[in-house]
Amino acid sequence: MLNWLRWLPENVSTYGGDIDSIIALIWYSTAVWFVLTFGTIGLFLILYRRRAGRPAAYVKGERLAEALWVLVPVVMVLAIDLWLDFRGAPVWAKVMLERPPAALSIQVTGKQFNWEVVYPGPDSKFGTADDRQFDNELHVPVGKPVRLLLKSKDVIHSFFSPHLRLKQDIVPGRAIEAWFEATKPGKYELPCAELCGFGHSGMKGWLYVHPEEDYNRWVKEQWS
Amino acid sequence: MTTATAQHGEHGFWTTHVFSTDHKTIGKQYLTLGLFWAVVGGLLTYVMRWQLAWPETVVPGWGEIGPETYNALVTMHGTIMVFFVAMPILLGAFGNFLIPLMVGARDMAFPRLNMLSLWVFALASLLLFISFFVPGGAAAAGWTGYPPLSAKAEYTGVNWGMDLWILAHALEFAAFLMGGVNYLTTAIAFRVPGMTFSRLPLVIWQQLTATTLFLLSVGPLIAGAVMLLLDRQIGTHFFTPGGGGDPLLWQHLFWFFGHPEVYVILLPAVGLVLDVLPVFSRKPIFGYRWIIASTIVAGGLSFIVWAHHMFVSGIDPRLAMPFSITTILISVPFAYLMFAMIATLWRGSIRFDTPMLFALGFIAMFIVGGLTGIFNGSAPADIYISDTYFVVAHFHYTLFSSVFFGGLAGFYFWFPKMFGRLMNETLGKLHFWLTIVFFNATFFPMHNIGLAGMMRRIANPLQYDFLVPHQWINVVATIGTMLLLASQIPFVMNVVWSLVAVRPAPKNPWQANTLEWTAPSPPPHLNWGEALPVVYRGPYEYSVPEAPEDWLPQDRVLAARAR
Numbered sequence: 001m002l003n004w005l006r007w008l009p010e011n012v013s014t015y016g017g018d019i020d021s022i023i024a025l026i027w028y029s030t031a032v033w034f035v036l037t038f039g040t041i042g043l044f045l046i047l048y049r050r051r052a053g054r055p056a057a058y059v060k061g062e063r064l065a066e067a068l069w070v071l072v073p074v075v076m077v078l079a080i081d082l083w084l085d086f087r088g089a090p091v092w093a094k095v096m097l098e099r100p101p102a103a104l105s106i107q108v109t110g111k112q113f114n115w116e117v118v119y120p121g122p123d124s125k126f127g128t129a130d131d132r133q134f135d136n137e138l139h140v141p142v143g144k145p146v147r148l149l150l151k152s153k154d155v156i157h158s159f160f161s162p163h164l165r166l167k168q169d170i171v172p173g174r175a176i177e178a179w180f181e182a183t184k185p186g187k188y189e190l191p192c193a194e195l196c197g198f199g200h201s202g203m204k205g206w207l208y209v210h211p212e213e214d215y216n217r218w219v220k221e222q223w224s
Numbered sequence: 225m226t227t228a229t230a231q232h233g234e235h236g237f238w239t240t241h242v243f244s245t246d247h248k249t250i251g252k253q254y255l256t257l258g259l260f261w262a263v264v265g266g267l268l269t270y271v272m273r274w275q276l277a278w279p280e281t282v283v284p285g286w287g288e289i290g291p292e293t294y295n296a297l298v299t300m301h302g303t304i305m306v307f308f309v310a311m312p313i314l315l316g317a318f319g320n321f322l323i324p325l326m327v328g329a330r331d332m333a334f335p336r337l338n339m340l341s342l343w344v345f346a347l348a349s350l351l352l353f354i355s356f357f358v359p360g361g362a363a364a365a366g367w368t369g370y371p372p373l374s375a376k377a378e379y380t381g382v383n384w385g386m387d388l389w390i391l392a393h394a395l396e397f398a399a400f401l402m403g404g405v406n407y408l409t410t411a412i413a414f415r416v417p418g419m420t421f422s423r424l425p426l427v428i429w430q431q432l433t434a435t436t437l438f439l440l441s442v443g444p445l446i447a448g449a450v451m452l453l454l455d456r457q458i459g460t461h462f463f464t465p466g467g468g469g470d471p472l473l474w475q476h477l478f479w480f481f482g483h484p485e486v487y488v489i490l491l492p493a494v495g496l497v498l499d500v501l502p503v504f505s506r507k508p509i510f511g512y513r514w515i516i517a518s519t520i521v522a523g524g525l526s527f528i529v530w531a532h533h534m535f536v537s538g539i540d541p542r543l544a545m546p547f548s549i550t551t552i553l554i555s556v557p558f559a560y561l562m563f564a565m566i567a568t569l570w571r572g573s574i575r576f577d578t579p580m581l582f583a584l585g586f587i588a589m590f591i592v593g594g595l596t597g598i599f600n601g602s603a604p605a606d607i608y609i610s611d612t613y614f615v616v617a618h619f620h621y622t623l624f625s626s627v628f629f630g631g632l633a634g635f636y637f638w639f640p641k642m643f644g645r646l647m648n649e650t651l652g653k654l655h656f657w658l659t660i661v662f663f664n665a666t667f668f669p670m671h672n673i674g675l676a677g678m679m680r681r682i683a684n685p686l687q688y689d690f691l692v693p694h695q696w697i698n699v700v701a702t703i704g705t706m707l708l709l710a711s712q713i714p715f716v717m718n719v720v721w722s723l724v725a726v727r728p729a730p731k732n733p734w735q736a737n738t739l740e741w742t743a744p745s746p747p748p749h750l751n752w753g754e755a756l757p758v759v760y761r762g763p764y765e766y767s768v769p770e771a772p773e774d775w776l777p778q779d780r781v782l783a784a785r786a787r
């Protein structure tokens with residue numbers, strides 16, 4: 001219950017570990033502050049509870065020398081905050097900005113209440129005759145960077161893979177890019193994470209991460 | 225002062241109790257409406273939580289709920305709690321009641337405008353209430369009302385409910401704009417002699433900052449609401465891509481208002497706590513001027529952080545880090561406020577009366593909420609935790625603690641002044657301990673299940689294989705909710721019993737310094753008799769060495785030397 005990090009689902013993407021380490025970093029820094037502040041409050045409440053014959057001190061905390069007791073911890077908060085951002089920026093860039101060259105492009109279109117997954121087929125081009133659509137099934141090979149083209153037919157949806165640590169809202173009228181590289185074969189859920197109507201609860205697909213040969217066999221079956 | 229006095233003529237039953245221009249009556253009316261909505265919003269949580277713990281079963285006392293109903297419940301719970309509970313209680317009730325009494329005014333600057341503010345809010349409440357019963361049911365697009373879901377009836381099946389939801393918001397905003405004009409004018413122009421800005425109680429400073437934030441931020445959202453209504457009613461395309469509109473425009477308008485709005489709720493609660501702490505520590509607040517500066521800095525920063533609600537919304541990803549930095553910076557002024565509260569306890573002489581317990585409860589719970597805010601404010605962490613229950617846990621630790629712990633600290637503290645009756649301390653303490661225990665039982669586990677990936681606004685967690693093993697967390701939170709609701713029984717008993725049984729409150733039961741305690745309990749119409757008090761010093765002069773007692777009211781002449 002208290003060690004929050006144990007609650008994260010298993011990570012199966014190349015960048016998920018970086019996101020987890022940022023969460024862990026914040027968890028440890030905030031845990032220290034939690035202990036310090038709660039400890040101080042508890043101590044003060046016990047030490048300075050009302051007792052006969054002991055009046056409160058007339059301290060206003062206005063002079064700089066007094067205010068430093070509070071300002072120094074505030075500066076420490078600032079330093080830790082900036083450090084967390086400093087550590088976080090490269091992770092954000094890795095997930096959202098620096099997309100490696102993709103081995104495979106797949107278009108995922110959200111609509112009330114399904115994911116329509118379209119593969120460009122052998123010619124690697126969307127909008128041609130060999131495109132193939134699968135509802136709520138996303139098949140990818142393990143260890144290959146995959147590029148997603150996210151679109152919506154109606155309202156805003158959010159493409160979420162808890163195990164990949166990937167979440168991206170999908171806005172109608174835009175084509176939004178995302179990428180991932182799965183590290184472990186398996187079958188993982190793909191829920192929609194943005195309220196999209198009465199069928200939002202239960203709107204989900206499955207991500208199938210195949211070992212390379214299995215993936216090639218699957219491709220052959222579909223496009224033969 | 226003459227104009228305000230002249231407007232108050234004779235008053236019969238209706239003008240005294242219903243269509244009153246008296247700021248105290250209006251404050252109590254706001255309080256009543258806010259408490260009514262708190263009951264409605266609270267009961268909705270019972271239905272929602274039951275569904276989440278035991279999906280697709282019959283909710284005792286309600287029946288079965290389908291997914292459409294669940295979406296309406298989620299939407300209305302958020303809307304009610306933010307706009308119809310937090311604002312009317314923290315701003316409407318405390319602002320109206322306290323500002324004239326604490327600055328030494330006989331009423332608000334514009335009493336009739338003030339009455340209009342209340343009745344416009346009442347009309348907004350009526351529309352929102354009706355929206356539960358119209359065909360199609362209440363709004364179901366989330367309290368943030370993101371289009372296109374909110375822009376077309378076909379997407380939710382809700383038609384009338386959504387329009388009423390927009391209208392209720394528009395009227396609510398108008399009500400608080402009118403109130404805000406009054407708050408600012410009264411506190412700036414109607415202060416008694418000697419009440420300089422540097423002697424103004426901090427709760428007034430917080431109310432003024434909150435009001436200013438509201439006035440400056442609400443304009444874009446009102447424009448957004450009009451555009452949304454036009455999209456719905458006459459087929460414009462401000463927010464729908466078909467005709468060239470952009471759904472993200474709404475999110476920018478909403479959150480440009482939305483982040484300042486959370487401070488509109490938070491700051492008055494912080495103010496209540498800042499005024500309660502010195503009284504029960506018998507010590508000046510730690511760093512009065514620094515607190516005011518921090519508040520203003522926080523208010524200013526709140527205008528440049530809004531995109532932290534939109535990290536994964538599809539905005540240009542290069543925007544995220546700048547907004548992540550401003551967001552994380554905002555923890556600095558709030559860290560100052562929290563540390564100053566803690567430092568006020570240092571070398572105090574602390575009394576644990578009910579208002580103090582709730583004030584301490586606010587500090588403790590808000591620290592937890594502030595710390596979890598750092599997770600949300602970090603753009604990379606947010607990729608995973610946005611739209612999960614971690615966020616739900618975070619904003620309940622900040623906002624619920626503001627309204628509940630902050631609001632109740634103020635309620636128990638000023639109840640004797642508002643109603644001229646003392647409350648029962650034993651019931652008050654029982655109320656506090658039950659509330660804080662079951663508050664944590666309800667919301668702490670949401671951090672865990674949020675990190676496990678559970679999404680917000682889903683009606684049935686059992687539809688997801690990865691959540692099934694964690695379902696017991698939902699059961700814990702639901703039982704916590706029911707016990708939290710039951711924990712309010714001692715509060716209701718206490719209020720009713722205090723109002724019925726006559727235990728008259730003295731003028732100044734807590735031996736506090738600020739001006740409202742120099743008026744009778746409850747203060748009469750126009751607050752003071754012939755003469756208004758004159759102010760000689762700041763509001764937190766406790767345990768002054770040269771004073772005869774451990775408190776030194778703002779209006780007392782001290783022979784030796786005036787500080």
Ligand SMILES: [Cu+2]
Pocket residue numbers: 157158192193194195196197199200201203
């Ligand atoms: Cu959805």
Ligand SMILES: [Cu+2]
Pocket residue numbers: 482483486529530532533
């Ligand atoms: Cu915000």
